[in-house]
Amino acid sequence: xxxxxxxxxxxxxxxxxxxxxxxxxxxxxxxxxxxxxxxxxxxxxxxxxxxxxxxxxxxxxxxxxxxxxxxxxxxxxxxxxxxxxxxxxxxxxxxxxxxxxxxxxxxxxxxxxxxxxxxxxxxxxxxxxxxxxxxxxxxxxxxxxxxxxxxxxxxxxxxxxxxxxxxxxxxxxxxxxxxxxxxxxxxxxxxxxxxxxxxxxxxxxxxxxxxxxxxxxxxxxxxxxxxxxxxxxxxxx
Numbered sequence: 001x002x003x004x005x006x007x008x009x010x011x012x013x014x015x016x017x018x019x020x021x022x023x024x025x026x027x028x029x030x031x032x033x034x035x036x037x038x039x040x041x042x043x044x045x046x047x048x049x050x051x052x053x054x055x056x057x058x059x060x061x062x063x064x065x066x067x068x069x070x071x072x073x074x075x076x077x078x079x080x081x082x083x084x085x086x087x088x089x090x091x092x093x094x095x096x097x098x099x100x101x102x103x104x105x106x107x108x109x110x111x112x113x114x115x116x117x118x119x120x121x122x123x124x125x126x127x128x129x130x131x132x133x134x135x136x137x138x139x140x141x142x143x144x145x146x147x148x149x150x151x152x153x154x155x156x157x158x159x160x161x162x163x164x165x166x167x168x169x170x171x172x173x174x175x176x177x178x179x180x181x182x183x184x185x186x187x188x189x190x191x192x193x194x195x196x197x198x199x200x201x202x203x204x205x206x207x208x209x210x211x212x213x214x215x216x217x218x219x220x221x222x223x224x225x226x227x228x229x230x231x232x233x234x235x236x237x
Contacts, residue, residue: 023211030174031188032221032228042232046070047080049133049233051100056134058117060096060105087184102126102189109193111141122185123192124170128215128222132157132235144196146204151194153215158223163215167197170218171210 050069054061063081067074081089090099090106098105099122103112108120112127114136121127127140140153151168154161171193179187191210195201201212213221226235 024172024213024217027172027174027211031172032224040229043070043072044080044083045230045233047072047077048101049230049235051097052103052130052133053135055097055100055103055105056114056116056119056130056136058105058119060092060094060098062096066097085181085184087180087182103130109142113139113141122189124194125172125192125218125222126189127153127155128160128219129225131155132223132226133230135236137161140194142194144200145193146200147196149196151196153194158219160215160219164194164196169195169198169201169212169214171195171201171205171212172218173210 047066047070050066051061054065054069063074063077066072066077070077072080084101088101089097090104092098102122103126104120104122106120108122110121110124110127112119112121112130114131114134116136121130121140124140124142127138127142131138135157137154137156140155141150142153143150151164153163171191173188173191175188194215195204195212198212201210205212
């Protein structure tokens with residue numbers, strides 16, 4: 001037997017979530033202030049950039065390659081790699097790096113192509129800040145979680161070259177530092193996606209914690225992110 005609630009049609013509509021236009025900016029402010037490392041030394045900054053650039057070639061990175069690129073002994077490279085939260089670095093069975101800080105050789109939902117290789121990112125925001133670090137244009141191919149629509153974004157170092165139809169937005173959450181150290185991807189990256197428009201995002205995000213920003217806004221934050229993370233490295237070199 002059906003209950004009254006099962007038998008009668010439900011004409012109620014889900015309450016629309018009021019979107020705070022500043023929520024996305026506030027989430028990015030938290031992101032920029034979040035300390036990934038206890039002490040972000042120039043040595044660690046150089047290692048990060050070198051690791052991104054080697055990984056950007058599309059093949060696993062050895063400690064020996066990092067040592068040559070950073071002009072450091074392999075033993076020091078081993079020590080420095082331990083400074084990164086464990087979920088920020090992925091290794092293969094040979095101890096070679098196959099993922100780091102959002103750039104990955106392992107397939108994800110976000111394809112990231114450069115002139116050198118077919119790669120992947122952990123989230124949409126990764127694809128926005130990486131071209132400036134790699135010093136190369138790139139193409140992001142992803143899908144809108146709300147509609148399944150494929151979205152393509154052409155990127156250049158520090159800027160957008162072309163975007164999906166106007167009105168597309170990127171979701172974002174204010175990251176929790178402790179949760180990110182435990183699992184960066186589930187705590188932050190999995191929440192950062194591209195939507196074809198704000199209406200689709202709003203319908204998808206009911207009862208969820210994500211806020212949103214436009215892609216041009218996100219690209220500005222990407223440049224700010226690199227400036228904050230690498231104050232002692234000339235990314236144009």
